[in-house]
Amino acid sequence: MNYSGILLQLFQDTLVVLVAPLLLGWVNQCRAWLQNRSGAGVLQPYRNLVKLFHKDAVLANNASPLFRFTPYILFACMWLAASLVPVVATDLPLSPAVDVIVLVGIFALARVFISLAAMDIGTSFGTLGARREMLVGFLAEPALLMVFFTASMISHSTSLSTIVETLAHKQFVIYPSLAFASVAFVMVLLAENARIPVDNPSTHLELTMIHEAMILEYSARHLALVEWSSALKLLAYTTIGFALFAPWGIAESGNWGGLPLALAALFAKLLAAGAGLALLETVSAKMRIFRVPEFMGTAFLLAVLGLLIHFLLGS
């Protein structure tokens, strides 16, 4: 194993963990602009994190060690997921350890832990949130897997690095299967990151909240870690989207020379994606919770349809 590769991996790890709140800030800022507000600025998530880290943690009386431990597991999982996606370069030393199926597994691991933690205190909101989160998750997870399958059928590999390299070289070829997959992926992204129309990250209204209901009991550093991992998750999903559907500009095979271009491309894509996400959230309304299974079912069926089309048309 070469040192350059390890350095590049460390660079990417640091990059994602630092950039993640920025993406969140950008999305919020865009939303504010679209809603004719001035907004808190793109750096607001960082200020929130610093504030939360300085506070004393308050733990509910009957919180178990599982509850205290979960934010760390969540953070580690999301950090790992975000740093495994080829964000700026492919063929990083860690990429062979984890392929797309494992990536889905890591997201599932985080989801199970946060749901268990939500049930730990035994409040009405916690269990409600956990139940809804698992409801969204059990349809989102196979949909995401099917999206990945479609991409890996095209590139004959489940390794994200290879997928990116294959797709980056086949420029501007439109695959019908990938078109279906991309729609499904956007729906999964919205659901998994607790965005409108599935969930609303800025509400504490009991009828609608999912993610916020689960983390109600967290405070201070625990809450900071949970928030930070949500930001990392959003970044991971966005960059997965880039890897599958817009892989251009990435530095291939641990190449330092391509890094400036890759970074520029990444930030340009993030800017565009953040604005797009904000637009999507602004023009759509929050769904009733009973409609969420339909929404997720549609995503799942679209993803399966993409895969089926690939099988029928041949590669």
Added chain:
Amino acid sequence: MPASLPIDWVIGVIGYWLLIGLAGLVLQRTPRLITTLLFPAGALGALIMAIVALGALGQAPNIAVLPLGLPDLPFHLRLDSLSAFFLLLLGAAGIGISVYSAGYFRKMEGNTLGLLCFEYHVFLAAMALVFLADDAYLFMVAWETMALSSYFLVTTDHNVPEIRRAGFLYLLIAHVGAIAILMCFGVMQGGHGDYTFATMRQGHLTTFWASVTFLLALFGFGAKAGILPLHVWLPEAHPAAPSPVSALMSGIMLKTAIYGILRVTFDLLDMQLWWWGALALTLGLVTALFGVMFAAVQTDMKRLLAYSSIENIGIILVGIGLAIIFHAFHKDALAALALTATLYHALNHAFMKGLLFLGTGSVLHATGERNLGKLGGLIHRMPKLALLVLVGVLAIAGLPPLNGFVSEWLLLQAFLLSPGLPHPYLNMLIPIAAAALALAAALAGYVMVKFYGIIFLGQPREEKPGKQVHDIGIMERLGLTWLALGCILLGIFPVFFILHIDYVTQMLVGQTLGGTAAQTGWMWLTPIQPERASYSPLILFLIIIVGVVFTMQVVKKFYHGRLRRGPAWDCGFPEQTARMQDTAEGFGQPIRQIFELFFGIIREVPSPFDKKPHYHGETRDLFWDWCYVPIARFTEKLSALIGKLQHGRIHVYLLYSFVTLLALLAFIR
């Protein structure tokens, strides 16, 4: 004296178990001896069995003929790689369950305990004999002994009417299955009258008769495994049986059926048709989805696990179906991959389900409650148990880096590699099957969050005054730790185990996975080529740990570790009681609503003016109404018709005899 063969050791262990069982009968007066001596001794036997079986994998088949049984019909025994693998499964999971039993049965009455010890060890011996049998005669004897001994184990608490009923249902379906297996062997012997497996291997059947054999085997073994629609006994029998018995039945006995299907399909039959695979695949998927859906709406923790077993058997059957399809199209490398996933999942399931069933046993002992709606908060009172069960829960939910994920990963890889099958319908079936499998796997996560969250987390839903809840004892802890350790090791070092499974796939489809799976070192699991797919659970595990520790240290170093305790916030809601948490029904509600079509839901909602309102909700297994009730009605009608012949008057019977005589005279002239 010639060096003793592995098969001699295995026979020795079987005899040893039978002796322990007899000793249990003798020592009925001293229950302490049974739990402190006999069950650990049985665990020792299981350990020897596991070691011998591990050594026997990959060796040339050992054959032995025992002069037992009927005159001229000796018992033929054979230990090959397939038998050895399943004996390994039996031994490895058996160690944990036997050790646990030593602690679990401590409080039992002497009389029942002696009998239980006898049945338990006969059950173990019979299962080992099933794996070892090399003729249909011994196979059926062992199979029936297994069914009977487990029947008596299930009905340990035979004074409860429901348990007797559950036992009867189990016995009934076991025997319907046994008839099909018997007929399957009858077809395979092909009129020679020779029931040894050696003759069956050499025999050649036409396509039609081979298909009949396969279908009979699928039905017969399917009844034991719990394949739809023959699954109804599982959710009845498992809650009835004592927990270690449930663990044995679910962890190991269901695998005897998998063994049987593999033995008949890949070893005894000399052809495999692709539509057998498609049938098995479809059945497996339907079983997996139904199993997991029903698991999500259960309120009894052991019923929930029983339905989860049905799901896992479905996943195993999917693997078998894929392997048959690939083998039929001569893609043996892929068949080896699918088969490895199948066998790996069978081994995984023995560990995880053993662990979970034993865990429910401890919960049951501590609280006396099987109903999820009355449990909760046990993580505070039984922290050790909670930790061990958490391992099993994460494993069975198919989460990395534990073992359940490895087999699902392998199976999904097999799906991904399948395009290009020379059959258009199959090419359409495969992606849909992959999607359904992914859905079942994701639902398993839902089920397990419900299982763990409701039992161990939150606040106790019902306080029982005067009932002190203790954590598990040392023997229970040892047994559970063994199984949990198995789950972790199987998850983190898959390549080692796959290298051993290779001997089985070599024997069944003539290809192995290990050569390619380990090509880039033992840390990396690469089923085909490294650039196609690779997975390193060890690295993943280490990264997660490093990430957690690093984050903790950084947070502590740069900020502070100050912590206060206070009442739960809950959005400022002032009054909170334990009854406000989700119940088991509540947690299953979304699933019930989404898949309403597949459940038979009965709801009784009282009127708002009712002074003493009584709510009743029930989720019925539709197969009862679709399948079993019509059959039962038909049988009753038929017997009513036949009953008309019976009058109890002697002259009518004389008339029957007279008519029969006349008829016979008319025919035989």
